[in-house]
Amino acid sequence: MNSRLHSFKISLRNETVKKLLFFLLAALCVSPFISSPLALASGFFIAVFIGNPFEKHLHRYIHLLLQVSIVGLGFSLQLDEAMQAGKTGFQLTIVSILSVMVLGYLLGKLFRIEKPLSYLISAGTAICGGSAIAAVSPIIKPDNKQISLALAIVFTLNSMALFIYPALGHAFHLSQEQFGLWCAVGIHDTSSVVGAANKYGNEALHVATTVKLARALWIIPVSVFTMFIFKTKGSSIKIPWFIGLFILAILAGTYIPFFHTLGQPIASISKSGLNLTLFLIGSTLSLSTLQSINFRSLAFAVILWIAISIGSLLYIIRYI
Template sequence: MPILSQTGPVARPDGLRRLLPGLALVLGLALAAMVLQRATGSAALSPMVVAMVAGIALRNLAPLSPALTPGIAFAMRRLLRGGIVLLGFRLTFGQVAEVGLSGLAVIAVTLVATFLFTKAAGRMLGLDRQLSELIAAGTSVCGASAVLAVNTVTRGRDEDVAYAIACVTIFGTLSMLAYPLLAGPLGLDAAAYGLWTGASLHEVAQAVGAGFARGEAAGQVATIAKLSRVILLAPLIFALGAYARAKGQGGGGAAPVPWFVLGFVAAIAVNSLLPLPAVALEGAQGVSTLLLTMALAAMGLETHVGRLRAKGLRPLALGALAWLFVSGLALALVLLSR
């Protein structure tokens, strides 16, 4: 019996029994990716990216059974939203206050300017709105998580999502390796370096890795600055959803209201106001990582390599431009704020 069928109809999940085959597959891919990351201890080896790549490989090397389709679709939608809500337990409003007004200004201006610049550059390069928007979100906010979250209102194709995540992974990893080497020549102290890192690196893991590479103080500032940036994902998604509904974008109807973002904000509020035990927070963060990794594995299983190749190098060029812009602008603003 083949693993996959490329011609079977897409079925809606209507019972646990129908979901189990697909969910078992994406869970297996996610767990394998997480074990690999822990075994290597590399912050650059994101389990979400590894799971997506494994899913793409499986999708394009063997035909998938139609029995897997309901579970894969469930992971791409319901599990994704659950993972994003649980991301809120990594943050508190107190952490935002620690960054200070000048630090928050650096983060907010960098995020908005990078998003708008990337969208404009995508239009100049002749790219689809959806792909440009996903690359913009991943670069300006928080990498793969932002790409997945924003796609709930952008409604890009699976290949758009895969390409956007590839861009933020490549260029974010380059920054993680290069930033510690640049801190000395640029004359950045621990606080300035940490703010630059948190305001410009793509993934949380990349920002944390690059921050602590320059010491404990720099790592703490980078982590808080990056998490403060993640909070801005909520207003960004609401704004994009409102704009899409106003413009009638979204593939045959008004874009949905991203109500799950309210859950994300509520999780931040709970984590800020209640003394949650460490084991509960660690559990929520672990489940969030697992759900998002499963969602990316499912995304990979729906991605055709041939369609990625057909997009050419222009999306990669856009990712490079966005990377240089966010790095340069954040550095300039940090230097000006000192």
């Protein structure tokens, strides 16, 4: 028995076997048989038990694939639907961002978290996870350890949200619109937002994607505010330009008959692309990354996440 297990471990160390298993699971994730949470779990399985043979090269492609997939979803949206979703989530977006940033400042003082780290986690929780962390990092100039820790915490909570949010959505009998709005406000990263919403339903996916991308535009004013708070000069602001392409895709799907006809097929391909994105994200996680998270920073982030999740849920149930 021990010899067989030893032989199995040796075979998994073989680079050719690793690549074959990686491509096999990746192919399964773009099929209709694998849900978004399972796609993420499959990637994590690769990272922990087999080893990702492409880890060094994936990061540059993950964001590109996510952006292309989101733009593709725009072709299946009608302009009036997108405007209604954006209007519904506007007030909640403003209140939630301000609340999280203020609460993050106060909790950071209470937990004695380093100011750059607490700000990174707060911005990631308030706006759009890793993208917000990447946007404010050049401004506040944290060290690499603080950036890595903030990203590790956000990605860990995102992974949990993919499983927790759909289950709670059904438990509270949330409508498609309510759940999509809750995802856009309560989950950090865009990838996990669309993954959880996609599992819940098409309407939830449309609402979540539109509101989350509108929310992501708040990177710009928050970055300007950050430059003022940290008194940094000459820092650049990263603008999420692909959101403009998403808006153009909505306009094309609404007013151009050719794209209106192809909207649903493009959306189906885009959903497969999102599943593949989650698989790739999962495959870049590792036990060493998770072990780098300390208790105080994790507790700080979890309290922020619970606060925005419960607060937005109560608002949505009452007013939406």
